[in-house]
Amino acid sequence: MAPEADAQPAPVIIVGAAMGGLRTAEALRKAGYTGALTVIGEEIHAPYNRPPLSKDALSTGVTHEAVAFPQRPATADVDWLLGVRVSSASLAAKTVTTTDGVSHPFRALVIATGIRPRRVIPSVSEGPRSLSGRHTVRTLDDAMALRDELVPGARVVVAGSGFIGCEVAATATKLGCEVTVVSPSSRPIIRPLGPVLAAELQRRHEAHGVLFRLGRSIAVIEGDTRLTGIVLDDGSRLAADVLVEAIGSDCNSDWLAGTGLDIANGVLADAGMRAIDVDGNAHDDVYVVGDIARFPNALFDDVARRVEHWNIPTDTGKRAGAVLGAWLAGDAAFTEALALPFTPMPAFWSNQFDIGIQAYGLPGLADSIRQLEGDLAGDCIFGYYRGTRLVGVVGLGMKAALLPYRQQIATAEAEAATTAR
Amino acid sequence: MIKIDVDMAVCQHYGQCVFEAPTVFTLNADDKLEYLASVDDSLLAEVESAIDVCPMQAIRIVE
Structure with missing residues (x-):
């Protein structure tokens, strides 16, 4: 191994410039990798913290500066390609291709493209997707757009009664909006809270004025250019100025089609965060990080799961960076790093009222x-x-x-x- | 020495930092965060980990 004698080796490419991508880059540097490092992200923003987006940021105003992660000296020489989407990858050719047609060779690849909000598909009819008043809450731009519409008196329908839905319902209520939560569930956040705690949570939300239409789904989204109302599957109609779609998420794994990786639900990885292909082989030069990673956690069992909790991009990013950094350093370090246990403790938090x-x-x-x-x-x-x-x-x-x-x-x-x- | 500042207007007392740097951060009996504002340089890695795991990103090292 004498890379200096040859042409400059290709960079490690991290696809996904959110928290997981940032933590992986930092961990790679910490593991001693000093070579070229490129992070490609679809959003124009440098990595920022998402939890405030459904809470304080909606009530106090939101700027990138307020939620941006501090950049550390160790990652000062990372090449950030922001506002650029990766459309495909070839593990054989060791390249990713961006939507502008440019092919980027990599020495190793880190998959950190995360998830996107699932959109509501009404059972009967849907206004235009671009109907103003329809919102999701995932990105900073999403939060900025929603914030402008959460004005006192606004009639807000929240589709979905999970954490994001309940947080937005609470925040919008505090801002003076009239909020109705529509969900096919029998209780808010019943998974994972269970029926007793979920019923108590609903009681507290209702005490603050939130209305719930549970066991219901959306049949019609009304409006020509601007949202005017929502019709539920029992025929009842809710006048609405704003619809917040918080019904779950889908993985951003489309760009990995044809790579042979197991992308049935996120991207399958082993406990070293190495990507696993459909034949069950781990790829030493391809890693998976964050919400998109389906990985086993020996704290519980050997079942690979995706875990959409805030601490997971950091934990998996640090793990992937350490293992990949060791692989780049050589066989002995790699064997040692892979042998270390990886048992991150899932943790989540929520503030509602x-x-x-x-x-x-x-x-x-x-x-x-x-x-x-x-x-x-x-x-x-x-x-x-x-x-x-x-x-x-x-x-x-x-x-x-x-x-x-x-x-x-x-x-x-x-x-x-x-x-x- | 490392000087640490926690923005107590932002801190929600989640206590994640406690696991990363237990000699620096603690939750008291009232569920409130307490921390040492100045610690030895040898704790830098722990303090940086604590900064990483704060969901509110309320902790920083003062330059």
Whole structure:
């Protein structure tokens, strides 16, 4: 290995310039990789923090400056290609092609293209997709556009009752909007919270004036150029100025079609975040990071899952950067890095009105749920069990009291893994 | 020494920093964050990790 003697080696290319891409770039540098590094991102913005977009940023105004991640000296020489979309990749030729037709050779590839909001497809008829008043909340530009329409008195329909939907409902209500949440679910955030906590959350939202139309879906989106109303599948009509579409997400994996990678649900990866192809082979020069990564977590079992929690792009980015950095450094370092366990603790948070929700683990895996502490109408902690093992914990308030349960999830699972051997 | 500043108007006391740098950050019994404003240089990596995991991005190293 004497790259200096040959032509300049191709760069490591990271596709996706959000938090996961940034953390991977930082981790590559930390692992000692000093070669060329290119990050290609579809948005024009340098990496920024998304959680405020459905909360404070909607109420206080939002700028890139306010949410941008600080850039560190280690990544000062990264080549950022922003506002550029990658349309295809060839793992054999080791190139990605951008929509402007340019082919970019890579030495190693990191897939960090994330997810996009799924749009509402009404069962009967849909106004134009470009109908003004229709919004999603994923990007900074999305949040800026929505913010302009959340004015006092605006009639807002939120499609979807998950975390984003409930956060937007709370924020819009605080801004003086009249908010109705429409969802096929029986309760808001019932997955992963479970029925008791979900019912309590709904009660608190309703106390603040949020209306819920649950067990319902959207049949018609009305309007010619501007949204005027929503008709539900029971025939009832809601006059509406704004529709916020928060019904879930799809993976940005289209550009990987034809690469042979397993893109059935996100992109399959091993615990070293190496991409796995449809024949089950791990690619030492291709890595997957963030929301799009479907990877196993030995904290729970050997099932590969996508986890759309905020901490995952950082955890998987650091892991991918360390393993790829070791691969670029040589065989011994690579074997050593791959052998290290990778067991990130999923964590999520949400603020809705005065409700602070915090969770660890994967509550969605539970087959039983128990209230562990506190008062349901006030602050409380719920435990989520698979068999006798604690796999998740959710708190309303009681942040410090949650910490021992987080430890229990980590430790109990480690013991179980040891016993299984 | 590393000087640390947490914007307490932004901090939501999620306590993620506590796991990354337990000698620097703690949650007190009232669920409020407490931290050391000045720590030894040897803790730089831990403090940077704590900055990374803050969902509110409220922590910074003061230049």
